[in-house]
Amino acid sequence: MNLKEILENVRNLDVEIIGEIQDLEVHGLSYDSRSVTGGDLFFCLEGGTHDSHNFAYDVIGKGASALVVERRLDINFPQIISPNSRNMMSEIAEIFYDFPSQEIIIVGVTGTNGKSTTVNILSEIAKAAGENSRTIGTLTGQLTTPEAPDLQQQIREHIRNGASFLAMEVSSHALLQNRISKMTFDAAIFTNLSLDHLDYHGDMESYYQAKSLLFTPTHSNLAVINADNEFGERLMKDVEIPKVSFSLNDIEIIDQSLIKTTFRWKGQTINLKLPGLFNLENALSAAVTASGLGFSDEIIAKGLENVKGIPGRFEVIEHGGGKPYVIIDYCHTPDGLERILLSINKLITGARTHVVFGCGGDRDNTKRPQMGRISESHASKIYLTSDNPRTEDQMAIINDILTGIGDIESVYVNPDRREAIHYAVKSADKGDVVLIAGKGCEPYQEISGTQLPFLDSEVGREALEARR
Numbered sequence: 001m002n003l004k005e006i007l008e009n010v011r012n013l014d015v016e017i018i019g020e021i022q023d024l025e026v027h028g029l030s031y032d033s034r035s036v037t038g039g040d041l042f043f044c045l046e047g048g049t050h051d052s053h054n055f056a057y058d059v060i061g062k063g064a065s066a067l068v069v070e071r072r073l074d075i076n077f078p079q080i081i082s083p084n085s086r087n088m089m090s091e092i093a094e095i096f097y098d099f100p101s102q103e104i105i106i107v108g109v110t111g112t113n114g115k116s117t118t119v120n121i122l123s124e125i126a127k128a129a130g131e132n133s134r135t136i137g138t139l140t141g142q143l144t145t146p147e148a149p150d151l152q153q154q155i156r157e158h159i160r161n162g163a164s165f166l167a168m169e170v171s172s173h174a175l176l177q178n179r180i181s182k183m184t185f186d187a188a189i190f191t192n193l194s195l196d197h198l199d200y201h202g203d204m205e206s207y208y209q210a211k212s213l214l215f216t217p218t219h220s221n222l223a224v225i226n227a228d229n230e231f232g233e234r235l236m237k238d239v240e241i242p243k244v245s246f247s248l249n250d251i252e253i254i255d256q257s258l259i260k261t262t263f264r265w266k267g268q269t270i271n272l273k274l275p276g277l278f279n280l281e282n283a284l285s286a287a288v289t290a291s292g293l294g295f296s297d298e299i300i301a302k303g304l305e306n307v308k309g310i311p312g313r314f315e316v317i318e319h320g321g322g323k324p325y326v327i328i329d330y331c332h333t334p335d336g337l338e339r340i341l342l343s344i345n346k347l348i349t350g351a352r353t354h355v356v357f358g359c360g361g362d363r364d365n366t367k368r369p370q371m372g373r374i375s376e377s378h379a380s381k382i383y384l385t386s387d388n389p390r391t392e393d394q395m396a397i398i399n400d401i402l403t404g405i406g407d408i409e410s411v412y413v414n415p416d417r418r419e420a421i422h423y424a425v426k427s428a429d430k431g432d433v434v435l436i437a438g439k440g441c442e443p444y445q446e447i448s449g450t451q452l453p454f455l456d457s458e459v460g461r462e463a464l465e466a467r468r
Contacts, residue, residue: 019078029149038063090181093148100155108170111191115169121286122167125303137169145174172210188220193231194335199364276343312440324428330440334370341378352380357437361392372404385420388446425463
């Protein structure tokens with residue numbers, strides 16, 4: 001695609017062009033100097049730890065066609081100087097891939113917890129309606145919401161492969177970094193908002209304001225909002241686009257177990273193969289959204305009943321008799337941990353609950369003591385270990401969690417996650433529950449900047465086998 005033609009289609013263009021671009025062809029878009037190929041338009045971004053302006057010579061040597069920069073570089077090479085390279089990248093990505101989101105039914109899901117499950121439930125409802133459905137989110141890539149060039153490329157590829165419906169997660173980071181450009185979703189869902197990401201946002205008000213960016217005329221035709229969440233109540237008053245709320249008060253819960261939830265919605269009895277009130281919220285948000293998009297109640301009910309368990313989300317590991325239940329869940333926030341512990345205690349009355357968890361390094365440390373307090377309030381036994389410490393000291397993270405626990409003498413502490421899981425499963429009695437929290441289906445542990453293979457479900461099975 002001709003670079004001059006691309007720039008002619010950028011909205012609110014405010015750039016300075018250095019060098020001749022009349023006949024320059026762009027064959028791809030790149031923001032990572034390690035993955036540049038010949039003909040790429042390279043975007044120089046200033047990040048928290050790296051400034052890719054410093055890699056200009058490297059990308060030129062790899063065959064980049066031109067650079068988008070935020071400051072003029074002392075180099076004889078075509079440059080487009082923009083006040084914000086990231087915003088320019090988002091705009092150009094949509095143009096380069098010919099606005100793919102306009103060719104598909106698309107739903108965006110945002111919130112602290114429940115995004116992945118809601119996206120997958122929506123996908124099942126769409127399949128039941130005969131749509132060729134796809135998802136984008138935590139379970140499909142490293143980022144909850146991919147960077148703009150990757151996102152637009154994925155949507156375009158899904159369409160080429162026949163997709164007619166897309167449900168995707170939209171993170172607060174993505175909204176502030178404009179990764180979704182000017183995409184307009186047919187509907188946008190607000191699942192909930194609770195303590196998380198304050199290392200990035202600073203405070204809950206800023207976090208809320210970031211999430212609310214999705215619910216504007218630019219980004220959504222319909223807002224679907226959780227009225228059972230205090231920030232959802234506020235959002236209902238703040239948004240100026242068509243909106244509808246959902247609440248657990250809208251349904252009748254008939255029965256709950258570790259493997260399914262039976263409830264009545266709009267006169268229909270639905271067997272949802274997911275446990276817990278939080279999953280009912282996710283299912284209800286998807287149902288209300290699908291209804292708003294014109295799907296029939298019968299199709300929605302069928303889709304809900306087709307939903308299967310999602311790896312790493314309240315994943316119950318099968319085991320023989322005489323052993324404890326082992327549950328894997330991604331819950332890594334205070335609200336998420338509390339919700340799943342409350343659900344376990346309600347679903348399996350009289351059993352002791354053992355919880356194995358840590359907290360991520362180089363992330364919001366304000367939630368660590370809170371997760372300690374919650375685990376002490378709702379679990380019978382606590383096993384503190386490492387999550388993804390990244391570049392932080394593992395014991396320093398654990399000590400932060402311990403500040404929220406009163407009886408620290410009763411806590412088992414071992415930064416080796418495999419050993420902690422084995423010890424917890426060995427210590428639990430028949431009928432007890434061992435919750436391995438925080439990482440879900442992540443296939444690695446990041447320690448000292450290195451990703452090491454590690455999957456909680458595999459280690460949980462190992463531990464159950466070792467009880468023989």
